Amino acid sequence: MNAAGVAVLIAALVAGTGRTSTLDDAVHVPGAQNPTTAAAHARSSPAASGPAHRASMSPRPAANAREAKPKPASGTQVAVRILSKHRPARLRLEGPRSLEVVASGNTLIVEGRPRPSALRLDAGRWHARGRGFDRRYEAALSLEARDGELLVVATFSLEDYVAAVTASETEVDTPFEALRAQAITARSYVLASGKRHDEARACDLTHCQVLRGEGFARHLRRARDAARSTEGTVLRLRGGAIALTPFHASCGGHTAEPVAVFGAPDLSGAAAVPDRCPASPWRAVVPRALVTSAATEVLGGRAQAEDLLLDRDSSGAVVRIVDRASGRTALGDAFFRALGARAGWDRIRSARFTMTLGGDQALLEGQGHGHGVGLCQAGAALLARQGWTAEQLLAHYFPHALPGKLQDK
Ligand SMILES: [Zn+2]
Ligand SMILES: [Zn+2]
Numbered sequence: 001m002n003a004a005g006v007a008v009l010i011a012a013l014v015a016g017t018g019r020t021s022t023l024d025d026a027v028h029v030p031g032a033q034n035p036t037t038a039a040a041h042a043r044s045s046p047a048a049s050g051p052a053h054r055a056s057m058s059p060r061p062a063a064n065a066r067e068a069k070p071k072p073a074s075g076t077q078v079a080v081r082i083l084s085k086h087r088p089a090r091l092r093l094e095g096p097r098s099l100e101v102v103a104s105g106n107t108l109i110v111e112g113r114p115r116p117s118a119l120r121l122d123a124g125r126w127h128a129r130g131r132g133f134d135r136r137y138e139a140a141l142s143l144e145a146r147d148g149e150l151l152v153v154a155t156f157s158l159e160d161y162v163a164a165v166t167a168s169e170t171e172v173d174t175p176f177e178a179l180r181a182q183a184i185t186a187r188s189y190v191l192a193s194g195k196r197h198d199e200a201r202a203c204d205l206t207h208c209q210v211l212r213g214e215g216f217a218r219h220l221r222r223a224r225d226a227a228r229s230t231e232g233t234v235l236r237l238r239g240g241a242i243a244l245t246p247f248h249a250s251c252g253g254h255t256a257e258p259v260a261v262f263g264a265p266d267l268s269g270a271a272a273v274p275d276r277c278p279a280s281p282w283r284a285v286v287p288r289a290l291v292t293s294a295a296t297e298v299l300g301g302r303a304q305a306e307d308l309l310l311d312r313d314s315s316g317a318v319v320r321i322v323d324r325a326s327g328r329t330a331l332g333d334a335f336f337r338a339l340g341a342r343a344g345w346d347r348i349r350s351a352r353f354t355m356t357l358g359g360d361q362a363l364l365e366g367q368g369h370g371h372g373v374g375l376c377q378a379g380a381a382l383l384a385r386q387g388w389t390a391e392q393l394l395a396h397y398f399p400h401a402l403p404g405k406l407q408d409k
Helices: 003-017 038-044 158-168 176-193 217-229 258-262 288-299 332-343 377-385 390-397
Strands: 077-082 090-094 099-104 107-110 113-115 119-130 133-146 149-157 233-237 281-287 308-312 318-323 329-331 353-358 361-367 401-405
Touching: 077 133, 077 158, 090 149, 099 133, 099 149, 107 133, 119 149, 133 158, 149 158, 158 176, 158 217, 176 217, 176 233, 176 377, 176 390, 258 332, 281 288, 281 332, 288 318, 288 329, 288 332, 288 353, 288 361, 308 332, 308 353, 318 332, 329 332, 377 390, 390 401
Parallel strands: none
Antiparallel strands: 077 149, 090 099, 090 119, 099 107, 107 113, 119 133, 133 149, 233 401, 281 361, 308 318, 318 329, 353 361
């Protein structure tokens, strides 16, 4: 496309793309993994991998996880900061008890009375309601007041957590074998990722794994069945460690190379593989100044948009950017995140894109949704409809990992 064509296309597109999005539940695409901060990169970075659960792992993976007798991973619990996005000042809890809880500065007010310490509530089916949220959790709860906000941590059994994440991270029409693959992926990810937050192992946003509480009853039931039928199954790397298994909404036809995206060493067990999912094309027009600002940040020095070279891997993902003026380079994934943080994650949807400059704007055209590494949810759903089992799906997206069982201590 010549420059004039780009200018026309930009003019046609720009009207509808001036919005900066936020990560709102209403627009969340399951598995899109739109990180809200630079720290979100740690979703599969080496630093995010904790050894906490590795000591007790069997180094010998089960040959066929599906037929092995399920051994409940009883006692394994997952503490999750919930309502992370809402950060409510007040909420109403129904369940084993009925309580009104308010944060007043750093003081917790329970049923109108100040409380000197955190409120801890036993495991049960809790219904939490407040401004903009109405959620149900099967968990123990802990509530604290911090700067006028309620910090709510829900502690789930591992399998309840896996079921809730599987339901939250998938579409309602997802075939059962794809749900099973998602359950194993979610279980492996949370165990391998270690503690990612001061107050809890995980949050309930795409930064860790989306957990929206219990939504559609039927979908949750299928997700529970998927968790139960894969209970205790994880993916392991060859050395025996649980794989830090990333997933994303749609790779757009080819998954990305984990080391190119997240750096070495690879902890994911994934590899770049061709996929049969739809291309999921996207287009965004952004100010040229935004590209300059993103590039300047990741290159660590002033850069001009017209000096940038985008290096791609075999999947078409931008794996490196080069500033021809200074010779400086940066990871393509960092550039993608810097662009997304500025322009909105529903606009800059993946690292697989081309960039065309026109006047004071830039046209980005790409495929896929998410970082492209590991399990592709769109592809898994499509292949499962064609008869693939969860084990075949996982072997496809994580060829360097094998399914195995968790062992009780
Ligand atoms: Zn998190
Ligand atoms: Zn795909």
